[in-house]
Amino acid sequence: MPRLEPLWRKYGREGLVVIALETTGDDDLARRFIAEKGLSFVLLRQEPTRHNVSQSLYGVTFCPQTFLIDRNGRILHYHPSYSPGDDARIEKQVLELLLNQS
Amino acid sequence: MRSRPMRWYGPGVSPLRPGAIVATFLACASVLSLGCRAKSRPDTRPYSEAQRRLLQSADPEERVRVIEKFLAGPAEEGKTYVSLLEEGALVAETELNDPDRAESLYRLALTESRGSRRSRLVELSYLEWLGKHRDAAFPAAVDRLQEGEPLEAWDHLRISDAALAASLWELAELHAQQALELQDTADIGGFALLNIGWAEANLGRPEQALRSFQSADRLLPRHFAGLSPSPLDLYWGQTHLLMGNDDAAIDRLLPEVVFRGNEGALRALELAFEREHGSAAGLEGALSAYQQEHAPPAPDFTLADYEGVSHRFSDLVRGKAAVLVFWFPT
Numbered sequence: 001m002p003r004l005e006p007l008w009r010k011y012g013r014e015g016l017v018v019i020a021l022e023t024t025g026d027d028d029l030a031r032r033f034i035a036e037k038g039l040s041f042v043l044l045r046q047e048p049t050r051h052n053v054s055q056s057l058y059g060v061t062f063c064p065q066t067f068l069i070d071r072n073g074r075i076l077h078y079h080p081s082y083s084p085g086d087d088a089r090i091e092k093q094v095l096e097l098l099l100n101q102s
Numbered sequence: 103m104r105s106r107p108m109r110w111y112g113p114g115v116s117p118l119r120p121g122a123i124v125a126t127f128l129a130c131a132s133v134l135s136l137g138c139r140a141k142s143r144p145d146t147r148p149y150s151e152a153q154r155r156l157l158q159s160a161d162p163e164e165r166v167r168v169i170e171k172f173l174a175g176p177a178e179e180g181k182t183y184v185s186l187l188e189e190g191a192l193v194a195e196t197e198l199n200d201p202d203r204a205e206s207l208y209r210l211a212l213t214e215s216r217g218s219r220r221s222r223l224v225e226l227s228y229l230e231w232l233g234k235h236r237d238a239a240f241p242a243a244v245d246r247l248q249e250g251e252p253l254e255a256w257d258h259l260r261i262s263d264a265a266l267a268a269s270l271w272e273l274a275e276l277h278a279q280q281a282l283e284l285q286d287t288a289d290i291g292g293f294a295l296l297n298i299g300w301a302e303a304n305l306g307r308p309e310q311a312l313r314s315f316q317s318a319d320r321l322l323p324r325h326f327a328g329l330s331p332s333p334l335d336l337y338w339g340q341t342h343l344l345m346g347n348d349d350a351a352i353d354r355l356l357p358e359v360v361f362r363g364n365e366g367a368l369r370a371l372e373l374a375f376e377r378e379h380g381s382a383a384g385l386e387g388a389l390s391a392y393q394q395e396h397a398p399p400a401p402d403f404t405l406a407d408y409e410g411v412s413h414r415f416s417d418l419v420r421g422k423a424a425v426l427v428f429w430f431p432t
Binding site for chain 2: 001004007008011015016017018019020021022023024026027029030031032033034036042043044045046053054057058059060061063064065066067068069070071073074075076077078079080089090094097098
């Protein structure tokens with residue numbers, strides 16, 4: 001997740017928005033983590049209920065999960081875990097999304 | 103109260119793609135289920151102290167030492183313990199490139215946990231590690247697990263998963279059968295049938311495997327873009343490939359590759375595509391056509407940030423490319 005900070009700094013001006021939604025509702029730990037890592041993209045919080053955004057809308061029951069969304073609001077890529085090499089894959093996919101203006 | 107174990111593996115995890123992901127999921131599942139509890143307790147718990155020190159250090163050697171100290175200290179029961187154990191093993195393996203160090207963490211945890219309630223959780227976690235490394239000690243570790251208190255359905259399922267990772271197909275089938283006999287929920291049945299099917303396919307019984315996958319599909323959910331949260335379509339597609347049903351294999355594997363970038367699925371899909379069309383040259387085109395046709399809209403929502411400011415997702419992303427990540431602090 002903190003790996004998205006350099007990505008956002010690099011492509012924010014080109015039209016990339018990065019949004020992170022913390023899933024456990026442990027605000028104290030989340031705040032500490034955000035300050036420690038110096039994260040500056042959009043950081044949202046939710047209540048840890050069964051009917052929250054992550055579970056009811058996106059079917060997310062484990063973390064981390066990453067969705068890549070094009071300029072028309074469609075989900076074009078989905079990374080249901082973090083595995084080595086994902087950073088490079090995500091950057092490549094982000095570039096594709098940015099280049100596609102339609 | 104014993105919380106129901108979460109399904110720990112993700113769709114990308116299969117015998118074709120072993121690695122750190124299983125451990126990551128385990129850590130995630132454990133931390134997710136802890137969210138509420140952690141908040142109401144004072145911060146002097148060994149777990150919180152260890153977490154605080156881990157947040158402050160990026161040095162892998164230091165991180166492993168913090169975790170070693172936690173594992174040997176007056177640590178609490180259960181999932182917090184195992185989640186840090188697995189994090190330590192993951193750091194030792196992927197950042198220090200030292201699998202022996204990872205195993206020594208497991209051995210330390212096994213010794214420290216002997217006779218306690220968390221002992222079973224530690225043993226299961228160690229078994230998963232042995233499975234990933236296709237370690238010869240795997241069957242003996244399964245025997246040890248069966249000597250203690252009777253195993254529950256989820257325990258059998260975890261043993262079955264670990265056996266699949268180790269390519270021990272008979273053992274995987276046996277424990278999935280036992281999970282199925284003890285099952286009390288639809289998803290246990292679904293995951294058990296999924297494992298049985300993949301074991302059957304690898305044991306030379308692909309027709310049976312297809313029937314097991316069909317039954318599993320009736321019990322397991324499908325999420326975004328019709329994707330299963332399990333490796334169902336990956337196994338199903340690979341089984342079709344084994345049987346020479348190349349077009350059926352392509353149907354199952356395409357969405358896995360397009361939306362998930364699943365590398366195991368990609369290798370299988372390339373093979374199926376080549377056999378079906380004589381060359382893999384048209385694959386790129388087929389992938390983007392599928393993506394254009396099937397990409398679903400991102401669901402809209404409104405949530406607040408940590409300053410209490412409310413944001414509507416569709417306003418944030420309008421006309422932009424977006425990365426949406428669901429995370430927990432670790």
